Amino acid sequence: xxxxxxxxxxxxxxxxxxxxxxxxxxxxxxxxxxxxxxxxxxxxxxxxxxxxxxxxxxxxxxxxxxxxxxxxxxxxxxxxxxxxxxxxxxxxxxxxxxxxxxxxxxxxxxxxxxxxxxxxxxxxxxxxxxxxxxxxxxxxxxxxxxxxxxxxxxxxxxxxxxxxxxxxxxxxxxxxxxxxxxxxxxxxxxxxxxxxxxxxxxxxxxxxxxxxxxxxxxxxxxxxxxxxxxxxxxxxxxxxxxxxxxxxxxxxxxxxxxxxxxxxxxxxxxxxxxxxxxxxxxxxxxxxxxxxx
Amino acid sequence: xxxxxxxxxxxxxxxxxxxxxxxxxxxxxxxxxxxxxxxxxxxxxxxxxxxxxxxxxxxxxxxxxxxxxxxxxxxxxxxxxxxxxxxxxxxxxxxxxxxxxxxxxxxxxxxxxxxxxxxxxxxxxxxxxxxxxxxxxxxxxxxxxxxxxxxxxxxxxxxxxxxxxxxxxxxxxxxxxxxxxxxxxxxxxxxxxxxxxxxxxxxxxxxxxxxxxxxxxxxxxxxxxxxxxxxxxxxxxxxxxxxxxxxxxxxxxxxxxxxxxxxxxxxxxxxxxxxxxxxxxxxxx
Numbered sequence: 001x002x003x004x005x006x007x008x009x010x011x012x013x014x015x016x017x018x019x020x021x022x023x024x025x026x027x028x029x030x031x032x033x034x035x036x037x038x039x040x041x042x043x044x045x046x047x048x049x050x051x052x053x054x055x056x057x058x059x060x061x062x063x064x065x066x067x068x069x070x071x072x073x074x075x076x077x078x079x080x081x082x083x084x085x086x087x088x089x090x091x092x093x094x095x096x097x098x099x100x101x102x103x104x105x106x107x108x109x110x111x112x113x114x115x116x117x118x119x120x121x122x123x124x125x126x127x128x129x130x131x132x133x134x135x136x137x138x139x140x141x142x143x144x145x146x147x148x149x150x151x152x153x154x155x156x157x158x159x160x161x162x163x164x165x166x167x168x169x170x171x172x173x174x175x176x177x178x179x180x181x182x183x184x185x186x187x188x189x190x191x192x193x194x195x196x197x198x199x200x201x202x203x204x205x206x207x208x209x210x211x212x213x214x215x216x217x218x219x220x221x222x223x224x225x226x227x228x229x230x231x232x233x234x235x236x237x238x239x240x241x242x243x244x245x246x247x248x249x250x251x252x253x254x255x256x257x258x259x260x261x262x263x264x265x266x267x268x269x270x271x272x273x274x275x276x277x278x279x280x281x282x283x284x285x286x287x288x289x290x291x292x293x
Numbered sequence: 294x295x296x297x298x299x300x301x302x303x304x305x306x307x308x309x310x311x312x313x314x315x316x317x318x319x320x321x322x323x324x325x326x327x328x329x330x331x332x333x334x335x336x337x338x339x340x341x342x343x344x345x346x347x348x349x350x351x352x353x354x355x356x357x358x359x360x361x362x363x364x365x366x367x368x369x370x371x372x373x374x375x376x377x378x379x380x381x382x383x384x385x386x387x388x389x390x391x392x393x394x395x396x397x398x399x400x401x402x403x404x405x406x407x408x409x410x411x412x413x414x415x416x417x418x419x420x421x422x423x424x425x426x427x428x429x430x431x432x433x434x435x436x437x438x439x440x441x442x443x444x445x446x447x448x449x450x451x452x453x454x455x456x457x458x459x460x461x462x463x464x465x466x467x468x469x470x471x472x473x474x475x476x477x478x479x480x481x482x483x484x485x486x487x488x489x490x491x492x493x494x495x496x497x498x499x500x501x502x503x504x505x506x507x508x509x510x511x512x513x514x515x516x517x518x519x520x521x522x523x524x525x526x527x528x529x530x531x532x533x534x535x536x537x538x539x540x541x542x543x544x545x546x547x548x549x550x551x552x553x554x555x556x557x558x559x560x561x562x563x564x565x566x567x568x569x570x571x572x573x574x575x576x577x578x
Contacts, residue, residue, distance in 0.1 A: 191403060192425035
């Protein structure tokens with residue numbers, strides 16, 4: 001037992017005790033200034049960045065002094081105002097957005113369905129990974145001629161290429177998210193008798209939500225790019241063109257300020273969706289649950 | 294000291310509570326053990342090999358037991374627990390709960406894992422405790438909520454019912470996991486080294502609390518650990534498993550060993566016995 005004897009040689013140190021005087025609780029907590037708390041808001045910080053970018057644009061445009069090549073921020077704002085006031089721009093935006101949302105929703109749904117199927121068996125997983133590695137690198141716009149052949153001039157062709165651009169990127173993300181769900185959490189869910197769709201809905205989807213949301217964001221960006229590009233190539237059908245068509249038309253007529261106004265609208269919609277919709281969803285879910293910072 | 298008092302205080306109610314837990318009467322429980330593990334051999338597959346984790350392990354857990362599986366790492370005790378939970382199918386032998394062979398995981402055997410991520414982070418403490426009740430369709434939403442709050446109250450957690458898991462410490466998360474398991478009133482509660490990732494002080498406190506809960510609720514517990522001391526403190530029966538492949542080395546009663554007898558000669562002697570049984574084949578350091 002001497003191995004377990006932990007006593008060392010004789011220690012001459014004595015036990016010591018300290019009385020702790022009470023602390024003034026008010027000193028432990030000091031209020032932060034209004035400025036600091038304002039700077040904590042990401043809205044404020046991002047607004048400052050946007051204002052600085054616009055100022056830089058204005059300065060460069062004034063130095064260049066060539067409205068045909070680079071209209072200034074003020075000229076673009078005025079073109080934007082006229083476009084909105086006449087209702088043309090709003091009609092274009094609503095035409096684009098309605099196609100975009102249909103394609104995006106269908107693509108997201110198909111991605112979720114495909115990855116859900118891939119959860120259960122190896123062969124379905126192989127099917128998913130093979131399909132994604134085949135089609136994901138294929139630029140959506142390269143399918144447009146084929147889409148026109150199959151579906152003709154119209155919304156269906158646009159939706160087809162949109163689904164293609166959204167589906168594979170999202171499927172890769174969702175699949176990666178599902179595979180990253182911890183074994184403990186999986187076992188906990190199965191322990192309570194969860195199987196099949198209920199298992200996916202109650203365990204895998206919430207546990208993989210950070211990856212799902214990343215997939216949605218990427219899908220959204222891909223959808224916008226594809227749509228604008230497709231409209232540039234594809235033009236309008238029966239006078240119902242979208243934003244891409246608006247940009248293309250105005251470029252042909254050398255209304256560069258209108259082209260910029262169209263681009264600004266694309267950017268603004270992107271910023272709004274990212275900062276209002278996606279941010280709110282994240283704040284209410286993954287951030288609240290401590291899954292992401 | 295306070296634990297000892299509490300134990301004595303609730304001892305009278307324990308038997309009543311236990312009846313509420315198990316509809317089967319005690320006489321038949323002697324005939325049919327709550328959990329019967331019969332000649333179970335478990336294997337797992339690696340890329341190149343099929344590895345035997347346990348070999349022909351047999352034991353019976355009676356109703357109200359605190360049954361501990363003890364062994365060095367690599368003896369397959371966690372694998373055995375996973376097989377009882379239904380996550381693995383035995384290569385040989387059978388596992389029966391109340392006389393029925395088990396097929397796959399089910400809410401009659403709730404597992405408390407060692408890992409803290411067993412609590413879904415998207416659910417609050419209360420929702421976590423309600424989760425198995427709802428997922429297994431044991432109770433409706435209202436009843437589940439009430440059961441959850443009652444159980445959380447029992448583990449002293451009522452105040453934190455609306456907190457999210459990521460705001461809790463490791464010990465608190467394990468308390469929630471235990472409450473979640475108890476709320477289901479499983480036929481057998483399976484614990485896989487639930488306190489191993491905790492600091493020593495918290496671990497000691499959790500052991501006391503678990504024993505106090507057992508006194509109150511009288512559940513049947515199967516507990517996996519690699520600590521001889523923890524096995525003696527928690528268990529009334531201890532199954533010793535040999536290292537790779539896991540085979541039963543001994544089954545001992547240790548109901549007399551407790552947190553308060555750790556210094557006593559009898560407990561020390563049993564520690565020595567267990568130590569010898571587990572490590573006799575190894576070269577002394």
